[in-house]
Amino acid sequence: MLSLVARARRLERVYRPRRQTRQKDAAILVSYKVSDADWKLTISDNGGGKPDLSASDKKGGLGTNLVQALAKQLGAGVKTVSESHGTAVTITHATFKAQPLKAA
Numbered sequence: 001m002l003s004l005v006a007r008a009r010r011l012e013r014v015y016r017p018r019r020q021t022r023q024k025d026a027a028i029l030v031s032y033k034v035s036d037a038d039w040k041l042t043i044s045d046n047g048g049g050k051p052d053l054s055a056s057d058k059k060g061g062l063g064t065n066l067v068q069a070l071a072k073q074l075g076a077g078v079k080t081v082s083e084s085h086g087t088a089v090t091i092t093h094a095t096f097k098a099q100p101l102k103a104a
Contacts, residue, residue, distance in 0.1 A: 023047065037095045044088035050080075067091070 023046075031042045060068070064080075067089060071078045076093040 038093060040090060040092045042088055042090045044086060046086040049084050049087050050082040 026045070026047065028043065028045045031040075031044075033040045068078055071091045074091070074093055076091050079090045079092070081088050081090075
């Protein structure tokens with residue numbers, strides 16, 4: 001668990017946007033939720049969002065590749081949502097266990 005938190009801190013540093021002009025109300029939020037073996041780590045900001053990438057640039061930069069490599073090592077998936085009011089990157093590790101059906 002501590003290892004995951006340490007990795008989250010590293011991800012936060014990788015994800016932190018480098019901008020020439022800084023917003024006075026700029027914020028980065030890191031949230032972590034866990035239930036049994038399932039967990040979800042979300043890192044979001046309130047910046048201007050990611051630029052619209054052409055098809056040739058969709059593979060991402062160094063930060064994106066680091067996040068994807070870490071998620072792969074952890075057996076997790078990555079989802080990025082970017083809009084004009086910010087970007088959120090969510091790394092999710094979910095294990096689905098078969099459960100018996102309950103009669104209604």
